Amino acid sequence: MSLASFIAALTPLLEPRSLVTDAERIAPWLTDWRGRWTGTSAVMLEPGDTAEVARIVAAAEEHGVALVPQGGNSSMVGGATPPADGSAVLLSLRRMNRLRDIAPGHAVAEAGVILHHLHEAAEGVGARFPLDLGARGSATVGGLASTNAGGVQVLRFGTMRAQVLGVEAVLSGGLVHDGLGGLKKDNRGPSIDQLLIGAEGTLGIITALRLRLVPGRVHRAVAWLGLSTPGAALDLLRRVERATDRIEAFELIPASSLAHVLRHIPGTRAPLAAAHPWNVLIEAVSPEGEQPPAALLEELLGKAGVADAVIAQSLDQNEQLWRLRHSISEAERSEGPAAQHDISLPVDRVPGFLVDDARAVEQRFPGTAASGYGHLGDGNVHFHVRAPQGAARDWADSAEGKAVSAFVHDLVTAAGGSISAEHGIGQMKRDELTRIAPPARLQALRAIKRAMDPHGIFNPGKLVD
Ligand code: FAD
Ligand code: MLT
Ligand code: ZN
Secondary structure (H helix, E strand, O other), rough: OOOOHHHHHHHHHHHHHHHEHHHHHHHHHOOOOOOOOOOOOOEEEEOOHHHHHHHHHHHHHHHHEEEEEOOOOOOOOOOOOOOOOOOEEEEEEOOOOOEEEEEEOOEEEEEEEEEEHHHHHHHHOOOEEOOOOOOOOOOHHHHHOOOOOOOHHHHHOOOHHEEEEEEEEEHHHHHHEOOOOOOOOOOOOOHHHHHOOOOOOOOHHHHHEEEEEEEEEEEEEEEEEEEHHHHHHHHHHHHHHHOOOOOOEEEEEEHHHHHHHHOOEEEEEOOOOOOOOOOEEEEEEEEEOOOOOHHHHHHHHHHHHOOOEEEEOHHHHHHHHHHHHOOOHHHHHOOOOOEEEEEEEHHHHHHHHHHHHHHHHHHHHOOOOEEEEEEEOOEEEEEEEEOOOOOOOOOHHHHHHHHHHHHHHHHHHOOOOOEOOOOOOOOOOHHHHHOOOHHHHHHHHOOOOOOOOHOOOOOOOOOOO
């Protein structure tokens, strides 16, 4: 590898602003959102179009320099953080943030378009992009596709994979794969688009996406309710699913996560007078002219005999309830060290895991406290094990923190689940994936990586070894 010759070769091929050398501008992008990993990158490449990305990839292969693609840097698994040894450079897609096309049924967005901006643009054409998550102000569509992100509307609309109608990407050799044509049918072999979704930047660089938009003119209402067990929440979910297809979100929140939000996030207050061991946030929607969603929620909760609930009466109140939910990650980060797991299970097994398996973790590791919150409707909870009192900030990386994660992952595997539901593998879970994944999966992942990245320049050290 020769970084100096790589930069010398690239300089005449790029606009000056596509090559950032100012260390102060690079520094904020070298540490991940959780503050768990910090890398180095001598320069930061910030191309303005696909042609520049293609030149960068070709030069990187020629000079043996690895690239770490980065969008909003909101990865939960250290996926966009370069290695500490200076062996790779950051490739930011943030300047590629144009909407090439938008119409009621679709948008063609460059990789660096921020989710929140896409929401606003969709609204402008009377449509909406049906994927939302707490990092909407920074996460980019390229990052969302590369992690196959989920969020709070998967229950009704599916993950990012279901929103992607086509991918444009730069592959090995600097070759551009153009899948933006909007073909409904295309059976020229396995889908390259689908391979790139969820590949975490290890197979190529996504430069643009054709995305689905759904009709936007709907009314929405949010309810917050208190329950005594996660089993009661699952019963309610099943009942609600049988009664209507208008539920877009069904989020489970334990008392501990709500307490952390109220403690750390300014301007928040408890939604119910009484505290409950578990809480659920439900969002319902109705098209214009049909039963208002608040009335629908009232009817559903009444029939289910839910004793303590509040239904937001205005957009502002909707927002306040959602703010409590979307602030959990930030509050959990402020609360102190914890081993964090983004797991999925067959939905019916989630309540048992949150009670029995959580207790098993606490008994095996005295002083810890285990709990989970999140997307119950998708069988996906963020299962956090808080460190014993007085533990160091980096406890999750200590021998005990790692033993906790291995124990949790083994419980998840025994229950037929996945150790990454929506955040990806990144560098955080790479070794655990190698330890646990069935041989057929590992063999296929490694073979695809070797074939699509023969020079090993795309985000090395992430996802597969
Ligand atoms: P980055 O963090 O920059 O990168 C993520 C990965 O994608 C890295 O491996 C990177 O190398 C790769 N990558 C980025 N751009 C490209 C590209 N153009 N081409 C190829 N590879 C690329 N995730 C969920 O699924 N559901 C949630 O509910 C959720 N909530 C969150 C809440 C908060 C507060 C935060 C901080 C994060 C949350 N996340 C959630 C995680 C995160 O937002 C998602 O993983 C998101 O998809 C990352 O987008 P990004 O643009 O920030 O990507
Ligand atoms: C969420 O659902 O809030 C996120 O996926 C982030 C987290 O794990 O906290
Ligand atoms: Zn989540």
